[in-house]
Amino acid sequence: MPELPEVEVTRLSFAKDIQGAGVLAARLGKPLRWPLGCDVAQLVGRQVRSVQRRGKYLLIEMSQGWLLVHLGMSGSLRFAQELPPSGVYDHFELVTTLGTLRLNDPRRFGAVVYVDNLTDPQAHKLLGRLGMEPLSDAFDLRQFQAGLGQRKAAIKQVLLAGDVVVGVGNIYASEALFLAGIRPTISAADLSKPRVARLQVAIRDVLARAVEKGGSTLRDFSSADGQTGYFQLEAMVYGRAELPCKACGSTIKMIRQGQRSTFYCPSCQKR
DNA sequence: AGAAAATCCTGGTGGC
DNA sequence: TGCCACCAGGATTTTC
Structure with a gap:
């Protein structure tokens, strides 16, 4: 079960590599904890600007909007130029010009949520009540x-x-x-x-x-x-x-x- | 009202 | 072998 260190390690492992990537295709598997919040096809054509983290949420900043990714307790992300064919537990995929980002999550406690901006009520609902970041200077x-x-x-x-x-x-x-x-x-x-x-x-x-x-x-x-x-x-x-x-x-x-x-x-x- | 406790979701595992 | 209880993160619901 990914805790903050695992989420941060995941972020570090692909944040640089995916930066600037253009989304060529996106697909969803079985339902995750919450619905994506937009038509998955709308993601095509957008560019990945950065990958940040708040608590156990990964925040994927795109040229328009954000993807909030939570790994739940059995989720893991892969990012590579070539990935094996997707399996039954792969529930979200972003094919980009620089590689494919894929969420594997057998128990589907995880989530990928789209929000237009991080002040959206929907984003705020998830991120708003989070406490201090333990690894930053904000941990006062x-x-x-x-x-x-x-x-x-x-x-x-x-x-x-x-x-x-x-x-x-x-x-x-x-x-x-x-x-x-x-x-x-x-x-x-x-x-x-x-x-x-x-x-x-x-x-x-x-x-x-x-x-x-x-x-x-x-x-x-x-x-x-x-x-x-x-x-x-x-x-x-x-x-x-x-x-x-x-x-x-x-x-x-x-x-x-x-x-x-x-x-x-x-x-x-x-x- | 605000804090605390219970509930729910899923699938792998371990015990019998 | 099959069945069942158990476990886990965290939003949501219920209780205090």
Whole structure:
């Protein structure tokens, strides 16, 4: 499941290559989470200006309009001059003068949405409530403290909600809290300022490191399978229930929070 | 009103 | 082998 690092790695892998491409054809497969929002044929003739990212959304800027791409939990993008014939799980394709961009998404939790501009209500509906970008200077400590300070829910769930800081999915939430030594169940509002500061550093570290790891597989992104590069980060706690903590040897615990599994070390994360 | 919790979508996987 | 529960991201809906 692509989290922010995987989305960023995907973006880096084709943003430069597709820049300036003219759209020759476009096709849709099975329905994704939301309808495209325009006739797919209308995309033909437009030029790709840039590929940006907001949270887990890729924003493909064209000479007219934008394509918002979300990979959901099973989506992956390929971009290459030649791609094999499209399969049953390929649900969006953009054939351009520089290559073909293809979305493969078996579970179809992903989406490709067209908007005329990013102030459109439709775009705003998706992007408007997103929190701060964790890897940019916009990830401000005071704002982070203020955001967490008014939330009584468990810190893990507040991170996951994405309205304070974006891009921290289920895996990296557990990992970041471990790095910061914070118990996932503590109320966000109960964290002291120094501990919020530690959490900010931990989130940045774990996400940035994951982007770097993914980056090492960038070269074969367009020739190898699209899954390469996911989960390169060696998890300290995620998926390690009942195994010894890599830091202290205590047994890693798994709990459920809001229908999601959370992993933590009861000794390294006491409160 | 605003926050929190439940729900829903799909297909792969693992247990029995 | 087949069946079924479970899992995942996040918008939407329901509850508090």
